Amino acid sequence: MNAIRTAMIVLACCAASLTLAQGLPQDPPELTGPTPQPMEPIPAAPLERYVTDDVRQMRAYPEQPPIIPHSIEGYQLSVNANRCLSCHKRENSLGTGAPMISITHFMTREGQMLADVSPRRYFCTQCHVPQADTEALVKNTFTDMADMGTETAGDQ
């Protein structure tokens, strides 16, 4: 029994150090704050301003959740109230001018279509976020497929 437990601990330690040793392609910014006193309280930097110009942005790839081009300040999003749906649900979209949530938002995990928004799509900000015009925390080399020499349908 004890031998098994020791073996398991050794295994767990190996796995942990392996994961650490592999590291990341680029280390993310540290969360501990500035050195030499990492835990010292420092004034927080002002929050970035969100882009709220109401201009819908092109998606970087077809399945990207479109970003939110308007302010969502103070919009309630709870089990009882969903301010987003008050504009974006099908029944209200014509009057509010908001694009209707797409067909995938009515679909259950099994592909069953529902009459109303699917519970897994209820908390909109799980996927949709506003954008701030700021420097990326972690650099990336994302390239649009269309810029990689692929031919797209209907080009000629």
Ligand code: HEC
């Ligand atoms: C008062 C009505 C209203 C509310 C409330 C609202 N929206 Fe919008 N939304 C719009 C309108 C109108 C647009 C079209 C662009 C614009 O005018 O800003 C839009 C655009 C969007 C888009 C961009 C769609 C695209 O195809 O580019 C997303 C995503 C979005 N809203 C998500 C949300 C989320 C998430 C919430 C809740 C946190 C929310 N909206 C609350 C009216 C609303």
Ligand code: HEC
């Ligand atoms: C699990 C992630 C997820 C959640 C939660 C979610 N969405 Fe989306 N949404 C997406 C994705 C991905 C797309 C683009 C592909 C598609 O239409 O499914 C999208 C597309 C949209 C669009 C554009 C529709 C169009 O036809 O151009 C709107 C508007 C939108 N969502 C609003 C909402 C609102 C409002 C909520 C909350 C009630 C919500 N979404 C919840 C992932 C999500």
